[in-house]
Amino acid sequence: MSLVVLLNSGSTINEGRLAKGGDKFTEAYKMECAVCSINPADFEVLGRPNRVRVAEVDGSRSVAVHAREDGSIPPGQVFMPRAIWANVVVDPETFSTGSPLYKGAQVLIEPTEDEVLSAKEITKMIMRRG
Structure with missing residues (x-):
């Protein structure tokens, strides 16, 4: 099962604390930011993955x-902390503002068994695509 939802992304207190503290490559940062928060009804439709x-x-x-x-x-709707994981799917177009649209982008979400990559692994993945 999959759902098309609106992605909202933004800073969280812990994301900011970890990022500003230089901890972007830690397991704590990954556990705080490599997350998609989902409404309970939508979570149920997806099978509680x-x-x-x-x-x-x-x-x-x-x-x-x-x-x-x-x-x-x-x-x-879903929410992801504004970090490299959300940035993978946020449209890079800035419309001359210097900042992409972190709110309201349509995305597809579906259960997966794929591994959640670290920030370093995500960076390497993006660089290979470049």
Whole structure:
């Protein structure tokens, strides 16, 4: 089962604390940021997965992250901390603002058994595509 939802991304307190503290390559950063928070009803539809693949609707870019049920998320939307995992699927177009659209992009989410990569592994993956 898969769902097309709106992706919202933004800073969290712990993401900011870890990033500003120079801990972007730690397991703690990965556990804080390699996460997709999902509305409980949508989480149930997906089969309550441990991990999801978040992808652009056309499938051109995707990333595996931990799935987290979160009652504060509206149905049809997901939240990912603003970090390299979300950046994989956020459209890089800035419309001359210097900042991509971190809110409201359509993405496809589906359960996956894929490994959640570290920030270093994600960076290497992106560099290979370049």
